[in-house]
Amino acid sequence: MAPLKVEWDGGVSVSYGDTTVIFDPQKSIRSPSKVFVTHAHLDHAGASSRLNSEKYSTKETIDILAAYRRRTGWWRPISYRETVKVGDLEVKAHNAGHVLGSSLYEVISPEGTVVYTGDFQFRDTFTLEAAEAVPCDILVLEATFGSPSFIFPExxxxxxxxxxxxxxxxxxxxxxxxxxxxxxxxxxxxxxxxxxxxxxxxxxxxxxxxxxxxxxxxxxxxxxxxxxxxxxxxxxxxxxxxxxxxxxxxxxxxxxxxxxxxxxxxxxxxxxxxxxALSDHADFQQLMEFVESCKPRMVLTCFSERFEKTLAAHIARKFRIEARPLKLIRSEIYVNSKPSYLKAAEHKAR
Ligand SMILES: [Zn+2]
Missing domain, CATH: 3.40.50 (Rossmann fold)
Incomplete structure (x- = not known):
């Protein structure tokens, strides 16, 4: 069996065998992989509007991008709990509770499951319901407020x-x-x-x-x-x-x-x-609670140069699992083919 690969490749890239999907790309990507966008904030969706590959996001996200006058050709709507099949991978959208239409994505492969959160909030807000925690093997977690100094008031x-x-x-x-x-x-x-x-x-x-x-x-x-x-x-x-x-x-x-x-x-x-201090992101406490609810075997932190390492260190210590910034290395993981033994092979980032 092939390993499940998760790496930073101008966006969050998940591969199994010949199939690759990219989430929230930050630049033009090499191959015409299918692209999934978590939400309409331009640091996550901005580059996608310039790509001529097939893109998926919720209808709400597409409508907000249209309100920003962004190009919305090549976009396909995906609803919460809907699955898109891409080669050997299945990509399923779930509510992320961050802004209207925000999704986190579950990637199901024969070798295990990856969840990528994008930006999320793990409490109900005045306008949205809290993110859905999805059990997974690898959790790719945003780290915007990934320091214990960020605990938001009620x-x-x-x-x-x-x-x-x-x-x-x-x-x-x-x-x-x-x-x-x-x-x-x-x-x-x-x-x-x-x-x-x-x-x-x-x-x-x-x-x-x-x-x-x-x-x-x-x-x-x-x-x-x-x-x-x-x-x-x-x-x-x-x-x-x-x-x-x-x-x-x-x-x-x-x-x-x-x-x-x-x-x-x-x-x-x-x-x-x-x-x-009102925020549409998870604070440190919510980030830790989310990890606890998803029960991953490995956590890869991203989208915060400032706190990626700090958050990973806290997660590794508290949950006794592997945790590190996504950009540091490429992670390959075997789960289903070696059920009694989890092997995480590490390679230097290219
Ligand atoms: Zn955002």
Missing amino acids: REKVASEMVRWALDLLRRGKTPTFRADSLGNAQEIIKAFNMLTDVPVVVHPSIAKISKVYRAYGCRLEFLSLNRETADEVLSSPDGVLVVPKNVKFGDPSRFETALVSGWALWFRGRARASF
Whole structure:
């Protein structure tokens, strides 16, 4: 039997025999392998739009990419729990709980099962259900917040703090302005204010476009787009909160007071500027719980130069299994052909 190979090859590559599938490619790839994309954030989906190979992702992800005006030719929709057969491999999508339409992928081979998480969240959020833990032999795990210093506070508590901060500013005649990712945290902020207050939420047009896709898939979000007259009226009072992308330069500082909404806000605690630790990623605790639930024999960490090694070391120590950054080496694993003996042959990365 052939080994099951997992390596970094411009994306997460899984091979068995002559069949290779690539997940979230970061550049043009050599062979016309089938490509699977976990979600619409451009650090995962951006390069795929330029590839002329067949690509799979959820319909929600394709619709969000279309809202970003990305090319969506060659894309095929895949639903949660649906399987696509590619040679000797079967690829199955599961909910990742990160942003609308985000998937984690299970790759089933005659030699064992690989799960690649992409970005994920292992708790319910205001707009999405938590990721599904899938039992596997090899877990390829995102490590964005893979350090014990990243334990996020309860989402409800963060939302109450955001509301309190905003209401206080409104009383003082200022417009509270949240800077957040257009996809993910922006919709969580809208939903939090919809649930906890009657305050109108005015959003940047790029956030409105994505939020409309959420609405189209049944997520009730009440907001006004900044380019409408009504939004201008609300903001001139001021009587509403504003949500803008993180990188947008914004307004008169005497009228608008801004706060960053991001998991990285934990690093800015205690500084003068307001920030709120709300994230669409798993924190360290969730990452460890996810490993525990999937019960892998090996974990390969990825998508965080900063914490890949740290997270792998914690996992190896706690669960007494092999764990290392995906980019370090190519991993070959035999599971089914040697049921009583697991062999992980290691090769230097090419
Ligand atoms: Zn993401």
